[in-house]
Amino acid sequence: MAQRFELIETPLRDLHLIQRLPLGDERGYFQRLFCAEELALFGWREPVQQINHTYTKEKGSVRGLHMQLAPHAEAKLITCLRGEVWDVAVDLRLGSSTFLHWHAVHLIAEKACSYLIPEGFAHGFQTLSDDVEMLYCHSQAYAPDSEFGIHVQDPRLQIHWPLPIGRQSERDQQFPFLDQHFQGVGR
Template sequence: MIFTETKLKGAFLIDVNFIEDERGFFGRSYCSEEFLKHGITTPVLQTNMSHNKEKGTLRGMHMQIAPYLESKLVRCTRGAIYDVIIDMRSESETYKQWIGAELTGDNYRMLYVPEGFAHGFITLEDNTDVTYQVSQYYAPTAERCFRWDDPEFDIKWPLSPRIISKKDNAHALFEDITVN
C-alpha cells in the first residue's frame, strides 16, 4: 500500500501496490500493520455503502462529534466521485481547510479521513458505489452537518449538483452549528 499524506495532517490518499501477471492483479486494500506504521490506530467497527443512481448526486457535509468522533476509509468501488474532507479540528494548523480527491472504481484509490473531519462527495458518473470503513457506530445525536456550498469553506466542486437529499439541502451554515 502506498500512503501519501495530504496537506491536512493525518489525512492520507492510499493507493494499492499492485502485483500483476497474466491473470490480472493482486493488492491489499487494508492491512492494520500498514496503517499502524502511519500512526492510524482506529479500529473498523462498521462498514457502510452507498449507491448513487445519477451523476451529480451530492452527499455532505457530515461528521460526528465527541464522544463519537469517527475516522473513515472511503473507497469508490464502481463509478467515480470527487471526495471532499474539511479539517474541523479547532486546534489544527489546517482548521477549516479542505481537500478534494477523485476516487474511482478504476483507480482503486482510497481516502483516509481522520477523526474531527467533515466529509462529503459528488458523483462524477451514473451508478456509482462507495464504501466506508468507519471507526465508530453511527450516533444520531453526535451528527453535525453543514451546507455543501457554505461560503466559509468555498469548496470548488467539479460540477454543479443535480440531486441532493432534502436533509442535506436543509443544513445550516457552519457559523450556525456547534461542532466542538
C-alpha cells in the first residue's frame, strides 16, 4: 500500500498528529484527506459518518470544548484547510493515566497535518488567523442529545490559549466548568 500519511505521536496515548504526504507535480499537488485503510493502522476503525466544514471569520475566535458521549462517542480527524489554528484535545477517558491532560498542536493549512482525536477526548480550537476553514471527519453522526461541552477556561484544565479569547458562540460561553467529582467518560 502506498504510504500517504506519516504518524507523529503525542504524549497522550491514541492521540496522533497525521502528516499528509502530498504528491506534487507541475500542476500542483494531490493529497488524501482521509484513507480508511491507512488510518486504520493509526486507530481509526469506524466508517466516516459525517464530514463537516466550518468557516471562522476572525483571528482569536474559539470553538469548543466539545465531544459526544456514549453511545455516540466518536473519533474525529481535524484538518485545517485555510489559515491556522491552535487545536486542543483533552483526555477525559475514565481511568486514563493522562486523565485531564491536554495537548495542543498548531495546524497550519500549508503544512498538511491533521489531528486524529480518539473517542473520550474533548476538542476545541482557537483561530490564529482570519478566514479559517476547517474540515472534520466524524466516526458518528451528529447526536445533539449526547453532546457534552466544557468551558474553554476550565480552571482544572488550565488550557493555554495563545491569544485573548475572541468570538465564541453563546452556547460555548455558557458551558460549565468540570464538576469536582467528574471522573471521566466511559465507552
